[in-house]
Amino acid sequence: MGDKKLSIIIPHYNSCSLVKKLIDSIPEREEIQVILVDDNSTEDTADLQEYIKKRQIEFYRNDSDTHSAGRCRNIGLQHAEGEWLLFADADDFFLEGFYNIISPYFDKEYDIVYFASTSINLKDGKVSNRHMSICNLIHNYAAAPTKENEVQLRYEYVGPIAKLVRGSMVRQKQISFDELRVANDVMFSVECAANAQKIAVNETVIYCITKSEGSLITSIKREDVRTRFKVAVKKYKYLRSHVDRETWIMLDLRGDRYTKMFKKYKMGTGEKIWAWCYMLINGVRPCVSRKVNMRNVIPKIAGRIFKKSGT
Numbered sequence: 001m002g003d004k005k006l007s008i009i010i011p012h013y014n015s016c017s018l019v020k021k022l023i024d025s026i027p028e029r030e031e032i033q034v035i036l037v038d039d040n041s042t043e044d045t046a047d048l049q050e051y052i053k054k055r056q057i058e059f060y061r062n063d064s065d066t067h068s069a070g071r072c073r074n075i076g077l078q079h080a081e082g083e084w085l086l087f088a089d090a091d092d093f094f095l096e097g098f099y100n101i102i103s104p105y106f107d108k109e110y111d112i113v114y115f116a117s118t119s120i121n122l123k124d125g126k127v128s129n130r131h132m133s134i135c136n137l138i139h140n141y142a143a144a145p146t147k148e149n150e151v152q153l154r155y156e157y158v159g160p161i162a163k164l165v166r167g168s169m170v171r172q173k174q175i176s177f178d179e180l181r182v183a184n185d186v187m188f189s190v191e192c193a194a195n196a197q198k199i200a201v202n203e204t205v206i207y208c209i210t211k212s213e214g215s216l217i218t219s220i221k222r223e224d225v226r227t228r229f230k231v232a233v234k235k236y237k238y239l240r241s242h243v244d245r246e247t248w249i250m251l252d253l254r255g256d257r258y259t260k261m262f263k264k265y266k267m268g269t270g271e272k273i274w275a276w277c278y279m280l281i282n283g284v285r286p287c288v289s290r291k292v293n294m295r296n297v298i299p300k301i302a303g304r305i306f307k308k309s310g311t
Contacts, residue, residue, distance in 0.1 A: 007082030011072030070177035070184025111196035154193035
């Protein structure tokens with residue numbers, strides 16, 4: 001695949017000024033291939049294209065009718081030559097010195113290396129909370145590399161950012177992104193995790209996620225909520241057939257976990273009925289978690305009864 005050690009793939013849509021900051025955070029080195037894929041931007045990209053020519057960055061367009069960061073990332077994968085893959089979003093950026101943190105892993109035998117991130121609000125520059133959940137997963141495994149913590153890290157860290165992924169694994173297993181408007185990265189991350197033989201974590205912060213109003217991640221449009229739900233069920237079905245029984249039990253992927261979406265996105269009764277029917281059709285267990293069983297439920301119910309009766 002050439003002499004490139006690292007391919008950095010960046011999907012881009014109407015974020016010319018922000019993507020320049022991202023590009024500037026990447027060192028100019030012969031062994032780094034930077035791939036920028038434009039997702040049918042409506043703003044003028046002529047200045048951006050002139051800018052990236054000076055940096056010898058590869059520029060491609062998504063000329064299809066599918067408007068999706070997943071489609072852009074797949075285009076990037078088609079052109080990636082690096083032994084390792086790293087993904088970034090156009091409005092984010094790498095922290096100074098990140099390359100010196102990740103490069104020692106290039107000659108290691110890992111298939112995925114997880115790094116920590118931080119996050120900020122674009123509006124005021126203050127620290128956000130978007131990085132907290134993934135950093136907790138990394139910290140838990142670093143502090144106690146148990147089987148359960150490894151399972152949670154592999155399959156709950158479903159974004160592609162701040163991960164070194166071995167390129168040969170992705171190519172051999174033909175892993176790609178779903179070409180969807182939202183949640184396009186979930187299955188890519190899950191399939192990579194399922195196929196990775198060895199993983200490692202490094203709690204050093206190398207990447208900054210930005211949070212802005214109106215981003216797709218906060219969209220509560222009906223079609224976007226349904227897409228997220230369908231992808232969650234797709235993840236369930238994939239893991240059910242690709243992981244061992246011990247891992248499956250640790251994941252505890254029963255139907256009640258998906259009802260959290262109802263609350264988060266304020267779905268109405270009709271949508272809830274649709275969601276339960278969709279789960280049933282696709283074989284998702286429409287029942288409560290293994291953590292909720294007769295042993296701990298009965299005492300709680302009895303306690304409430306006695307409290308009401310005053311006895």
